Amino acid sequence: MLSKKCKYAIHALVYLAERYDQGPVQIEEISKKQHIPHKFxxxxxxxxxxxxxxxxxxxxxxxxxxxKKPSEVNLMQVMRLIDGPIALLPCVSLNFYDRCxxxxxxxxxxxxxxxxxxxxxxxRVLEQSTLAKILKREKQLAQK
Amino acid sequence: MLSKKCKYAIHALVYLAERYDQGPVQIEEISKKQHIPHKFxxxxxxxxxxxxxxxxxxxxxxxxxxxKKPSEVNLMQVMRLIDGPIALLPCVSLNFYDRCxxxxxxxxxxxxxxxxxxxxxxxRVLEQSTLAKILKREKQLAQK
DNA sequence: TTAAATGCCTACTAAATCAATAGATTATAA
DNA sequence: TTATAATCTATTGATTTAGTAGGCATTTAA
Numbered sequence: 001m002l003s004k005k006c007k008y009a010i011h012a013l014v015y016l017a018e019r020y021d022q023g024p025v026q027i028e029e030i031s032k033k034q035h036i037p038h039k040f041x042x043x044x045x046x047x048x049x050x051x052x053x054x055x056x057x058x059x060x061x062x063x064x065x066x067x068k069k070p071s072e073v074n075l076m077q078v079m080r081l082i083d084g085p086i087a088l089l090p091c092v093s094l095n096f097y098d099r100c101x102x103x104x105x106x107x108x109x110x111x112x113x114x115x116x117x118x119x120x121x122x123x124r125v126l127e128q129s130t131l132a133k134i135l136k137r138e139k140q141l142a143q144k
Numbered sequence: 145m146l147s148k149k150c151k152y153a154i155h156a157l158v159y160l161a162e163r164y165d166q167g168p169v170q171i172e173e174i175s176k177k178q179h180i181p182h183k184f185x186x187x188x189x190x191x192x193x194x195x196x197x198x199x200x201x202x203x204x205x206x207x208x209x210x211x212k213k214p215s216e217v218n219l220m221q222v223m224r225l226i227d228g229p230i231a232l233l234p235c236v237s238l239n240f241y242d243r244c245x246x247x248x249x250x251x252x253x254x255x256x257x258x259x260x261x262x263x264x265x266x267x268r269v270l271e272q273s274t275l276a277k278i279l280k281r282e283k284q285l286a287q288k
Numbered sequence: 289t290t291a292a293a294t295g296c297c298t299a300c301t302a303a304a305t306c307a308a309t310a311g312a313t314t315a316t317a318a
Numbered sequence: 319t320t321a322t323a324a325t326c327t328a329t330t331g332a333t334t335t336a337g338t339a340g341g342c343a344t345t346t347a348a
């Protein structure tokens with residue numbers, strides 16, 4: 001399951017996607033509108049800035065804003081950044097590969113096949129899930 | 145990611161699948177062969193018994209054995225039993241549904257679509273991954 | 289019938305991770 | 319130069335993970 005931190009990150013990003021190209025948005029505003037603890041959100045936004053998804057401006061009139069287009073930021077990137085591996089085993093992870101201590105022999109482990117397929121299917125869907133699409137979907141749903 | 149407990153459970157089950165219909169296997173044997181701490185394994189096998197995947201026999205000559213056919217036990221069942229939900233959000237889980245506190249409004253949440261697809265694709269693959277198939281695959285790989 | 293083997297059950301613990309908070313510092317605009 | 323807002327470092331409490339300890343209950347072979 002996703003951590004709260006990751007859910008917060010996604011909601012904050014969708015919020016900023018809606019304000020794309022409209023100048024900085026303050027932490028406090030996002031915090032209130034999305035019900036995210038201010039200080040926790042602060043740490044999350046900072047991480048997203050270090051990953052060069054967001055940029056910030058200090059001082060009066062400052063805040064955070066998207067530097068990438070909403071169509072260029074997807075759930076795969078955000079989840080990897082905040083929660084780490086997408087794969088269900090370290091030994092089938094693309095970005096966080098590590099040996100499975102439990103496996104006596106990775107070469108003959110019969111579980112890896114299935115979990116590699118799961119990983120690939122998951123990545124395919126998450127990569128297509130951009131902020132732009134999520135935002136569009138929310139507007140659709142809100143209209144009904 | 146899967147917990148160690150879940151990985152242990154899977155390895156133990158594959159081990160027992162290989163001994164299917166050959167009488168009880170002692171905890172100690174599985175523990176040694178699969179490098180799983182004895183007492184931890186004990187707790188895991190007990191859970192699998194309560195789920196009616198395994199049965200046990202006490203006393204001398206006792207041990208654990210599969211009560212279902214290796215083709216009738218799959219990774220979906222085991223992961224749900226040991227680690228809980230497969231879905232990435234409680235609000236898209238089939239077996240462990242719960243409201244997402246973070247969502248102001250589940251109806252208009254744009255994230256759920258994607259994660260529902262991820263869930264379904266994952267379940268499809270995990271459900272097909274039976275102990276019989278895993279065992280077969282391991283034998284294939286061992287021959288090369 | 290008794291002793292050894294084996295699973296069953298309850299309780300406890302150390303370490304890691306998650307979720308969040310506190311407080312001082314730095315940069316910016318008016 | 320003052321109010322505003324992000325930045326950085328450190329700490330904390332709760333929960334989960336990964337185990338451990340020890341005694342109890344049952345079965346079977348001798």
